[in-house]
Structures are given as structure tokens and as C-alpha cells.
Amino acid sequence: MDEADRSDSDGEEKIPVGISSCLLGEEVRYNGGHKLDRYIRQVLGQYFKFIPVCPEVAIGLGVPRPPIRLVGDPDAPRAVDVTDPDRDVTEDLAAHGRRMAGELSGISAYLFKSRSPSCGMERVKVYGDKGAPAGKGQGIYAREIMRANPLLPVEEEGRLNDPLLRDNFLLRVHVYDRWRRMIARGVTPGALVEFHSRNKFLILAHDQQRYRRLGRIVANAGGGDIEAVAADYISLLMEALRKPASRRNQANALMHLAGYFKKLLDSGDRQELADSIEAYRRGERPLLVPLTLLRHHLRRHPDAYVEAQRYLEPFPRELGGIDR
């Protein structure tokens, strides 16, 4: 990791991330247990500074406690005590969510416990009047956190087992954290141009259409209210990155990068690079193959612009990216 990285982003300072306490091993569940996730605590914990919250304990439900569940309309469910459905804690959980969204305005991501009526991000069971499952909804606390900051990268522990989803989450967290740090230093048109310039291939690999729109926003950054321009930019950027990159788009970004070496490589090396990108596009090689070749050529033919591209290492490899 270079010095520029240390000063402007990830470096020695850990990324602040909100998290459901039970995922760190805290014994806060209704039955006095926990839901420790070792990858989160041991691997992500080396780079993330976790801020644990158990909303059910925070609103005074205690440990142990009768479990709660979601009931009613899946789009606007209520959280009630399983043993005493008249005990409704929806408002308390929602109010705590709104309060914490304010207190945690400095976080760069949130990791939620799946399937929880409080912390579940999506697909939480909602029960109907007669006690049968009626659909799926969001945990009451999680919904408020996400509503308060729709740009915040959020994920659930279970989904991190999927390499594509994990890669996408890690990527968004790092991009968003670097953005927050840049904003904290005071955004200028020049800073925005530099930020965009370093993320160009990353964006291209995700969404070509939004890549062009982001380019237009940055090109006009000098002419308007820079804060408003920055708000438009980050909103579109996070939208672009939310979808995992397809092989087609990745291959397109790789081909663009390969273009920087066109005149520097002999025909054999050029062909080898083009073939490896094509083999990746067809699903016959992992991304690591053309990326390794590109990094190899970059070492032999240093180029400051290409070296600065986040695409080549969007987050530390130790975090277990898909095949970088």
C-alpha cells in the first residue's frame, strides 16, 4: 500500500462500520447467546473499526428476554413479543434506529444480522393474524438506518459467504470510506476530478452508462455549487457500484487498460494479454489471470495514471476478494 493510500483513505486508520453486536460474539440474543461470525471479527476486524449496537438491548428488553417477531403488513410490519402480542416494540426500535442513524453519521458501512426482526436487512419473516408466515420484510431498526442514509453500504453476515456479494460489498465500503474522507477535508473541483480519475476503471467495470454520466458531472464540476455537484456524483457512483460487475463489463475495462500498453509490448505479449482477457470474458479464466498480466506489464512499464487506478486493488487482498 502506497503512502498516498495511507494519507487519503484506508491506510492505518480503520474504517468505521456499524454492526449488530451479536455478530461480534456479544451475548445479547434473546436466549443469552451470540452469533459470532469469525470472518467478520477476525478478518474484517483487521481493517474495520466496529461500532456494535444491539437495538433490542438498547431499548431495555434485557437478556434473556422473550423473542419478538414481525407481524402484519410485510411493507409496514409491527415488532411484537411472541409470547404477548399486545406488547408492541415497533416504535421503540424505530426511534432507536433514527437516533443511532444520527449518532453514527460518521460510519462508512453497516453489517446487519440476517433474519432478525430488528436487525434484518431484508427477507425477514413477517407473520399474519393467524400466526402463519405472510411474507418478507425488513427489520424495524435496520430499516431506519438504511432510510436515513440510502448511500451507506450495508450487508448481512450470511450474504458475505457469496464471493460476488462479498467482493461488491468490500468494494463499496472502501470507495465510500475514501469519499467520506475526501469530503471531510473539504471538497473542491480538483479533488473531485482526482477522485473520479482514480476510480474510472472501477466504474467502467460496473456500469458503462453511469460511467459516462459521472464523467459529465465531473467535467462540469467547476461551474456550479460544488457541494451539490458532489452530492449528485456520490449518489450516482454508489448506484453504479451496487450491482456486481459482469464479465462483459470487466473485460471491457481490462481492454481499455490494456490499451495503455499497446505501443510498449511486442506483438506476442500483446496477443497474450488480449487472449487472457477474452478467455476471462468467456468464463474460462478467473479475473486474476489478465489482472496479473496487466500488473506484470505495469511493473516493466510504469505509468502513474494506470498505477493510481483503484481497479487494480480496490481493497486489501487479505480481505478475501473474489479472484483478484
Ligand code: SF4
Ligand atoms: S440481531 Fe440485533 S437485536 Fe438481535 S441480538 Fe443481534 S444485535 Fe441484538
